[in-house]
Amino acid sequence: MSDDLSALIGRARGDRPSPERLEKVHAKLERELGPLPPGGGVPASMGPTWIAGAVVLAAVIALVAWRVWPAETTSEAETATETETATATETETETETETETETETETGTEAETETEAAAPTAAPTATAAPTAAATAAATDTASPSPGSSLREEVALLERAMGARERGDVEEARIALAHHAARFPDGILAPERLRLSAELDALALPEPVTEPRVIP
Amino acid sequence: MLQALAMPLFASVPVTLAPDHARVLGGLYREHAGAIFRALRRWGVPDRHADDALQETFLIASRKLGEFEGRSTHLTWLFGIALRVARGVRRKRVLETVEDWDAVDDRSGADEQLDTRRAAAHLDRLLSSLDESQREVFVLAELEELSAPEIAEITGAKLNTVYSRLRLARQAVQKAFADSKGDS
Numbered sequence: 001m002s003d004d005l006s007a008l009i010g011r012a013r014g015d016r017p018s019p020e021r022l023e024k025v026h027a028k029l030e031r032e033l034g035p036l037p038p039g040g041g042v043p044a045s046m047g048p049t050w051i052a053g054a055v056v057l058a059a060v061i062a063l064v065a066w067r068v069w070p071a072e073t074t075s076e077a078e079t080a081t082e083t084e085t086a087t088a089t090e091t092e093t094e095t096e097t098e099t100e101t102e103t104e105t106e107t108g109t110e111a112e113t114e115t116e117a118a119a120p121t122a123a124p125t126a127t128a129a130p131t132a133a134a135t136a137a138a139t140d141t142a143s144p145s146p147g148s149s150l151r152e153e154v155a156l157l158e159r160a161m162g163a164r165e166r167g168d169v170e171e172a173r174i175a176l177a178h179h180a181a182r183f184p185d186g187i188l189a190p191e192r193l194r195l196s197a198e199l200d201a202l203a204l205p206e207p208v209t210e211p212r213v214i215p
Numbered sequence: 216m217l218q219a220l221a222m223p224l225f226a227s228v229p230v231t232l233a234p235d236h237a238r239v240l241g242g243l244y245r246e247h248a249g250a251i252f253r254a255l256r257r258w259g260v261p262d263r264h265a266d267d268a269l270q271e272t273f274l275i276a277s278r279k280l281g282e283f284e285g286r287s288t289h290l291t292w293l294f295g296i297a298l299r300v301a302r303g304v305r306r307k308r309v310l311e312t313v314e315d316w317d318a319v320d321d322r323s324g325a326d327e328q329l330d331t332r333r334a335a336a337h338l339d340r341l342l343s344s345l346d347e348s349q350r351e352v353f354v355l356a357e358l359e360e361l362s363a364p365e366i367a368e369i370t371g372a373k374l375n376t377v378y379s380r381l382r383l384a385r386q387a388v389q390k391a392f393a394d395s396k397g398d399s
Contacts, residue, residue: 001357001385005392009357011334014327015256016249017265025270026244032270033232033277036241185234193239200285 058157058188062150153179153188160195169199236280244273247290250359251297256335257342257354258301268304272297287368291361295369298351305347337395344391348372349384356381 001009030036160175172195179192186192232240252269260268275296283292338358342350348370355366363381367374 001389002392004396005389008334008337008392011331012257012338013253013358014331015253015335017252017269021266022244022248022252025248025266025273028266028270029244029273029277032274033240034237036232036237036244038241038245189235190238193235197285197289201288 059154153183153186260301260304268300272300291365341388341391345384349380352380353384
């Protein structure tokens with residue numbers, strides 16, 4: 001194609017709707033679907049560095065939570081004080097409580113659903129999730145600590161990231177499935193989805209290197 | 216005719232999203248809504264229907280998010296949905312005329328915006344010389360800069376067919392462009 005035509009196409013590429021217009025459609029979608037938080041992110045623009053940063057940050061939070069809330073703490077008064085000082089982990093506590101009350105079957109179902117949504121190819125590996133989740137739930141019942149579940153979340157994602165770095169996609173998917181089963185709405189659920197999408201991208205064929213110009 | 220145009224183009228079905236899906240969809244919208252909107256417009260969806268088409272694309276995506284298999288990128292997947300939405304609009308014979316685009320130019324503000332909109336309008340006039348399948352391929356290849364295999368996946372056409380359509384589309388657009396310069 002001529003340079004003039006290429007330039008025209010280049011300029012036309014800048015024709016995008018205004019932010020206000022996009023926001024208007026977004027509001028309509030939220031009326032149909034409920035809240036669509038923008039924090040979900042898309043893996044294409046957020047690479048491993050971002051995920052690693054998030055995991056490190058979560059690890060720091062977990063460490064602080066562990067120091068502030070020792071596992072031995074059981075009194076209700078102390079728990080109430082802790083809840084006031086850090087609302088971030090309040091959600092974590094609720095999530096943990098919900099998971100503990102779930103039956104093993106329910107946990108397994110959630111694991112499969114999550115795996116289908118984020119990484120369908122990992123469906124067979126999700127069957128291992130209920131056992132791990134049940135074991136973890138039983139352990140947490142003995143010593144409910146807000147920091148422990150976050151630490152567990154971090155550990156699972158780090159396991160997945162480590163496996164991905166080694167090229168062991170299967171192992172990474174198993175770790176993600178465990179996380180999905182154990183913490184379906186965990187603090188690091190968005191990171192799990194990003195990592196899952198990254199694994200999906202790894203399964204894609206290599207980019208086409210052939211020339212784009214047709215003879 | 217007017218009654219048909221006044222009817223809602225897109226029927227929506229209420230959907231309850233899982234929290235994770237809502238987060239993913241919100242992220243997809245934030246990242247890709249602009250590109251999807253642009254492609255819908257270049258595929259011939261009228262400006263007055265573009266918002267609804269964009270909304271419909273993401274509503275369909277919300278219903279199919281659980282079926283996303285990761286064989287393609289999210290953007291490619293969304294383009295595939297949007298393409299079918301655009302085809303649906305075309306089937307309803309509500310394609311916008313070139314004159315409608317000229318009116319859009321007057322609403323522009325800054326010079327740069329004006330230039331962009333005029334370029335888009337000019338490109339739309341050139342694209343109107345293509346048949347639908349060539350237009351779809353040309354927009355994905357030249358405007359959205361997708362690879363031929365990605366376009367094949369989005370359009371459902373074979374790879375060789377994509378190459379063939381793209382070659383013919385480029386020839387036709389180049390000719391239309393030369394003609395338009397000769398006219399002006």
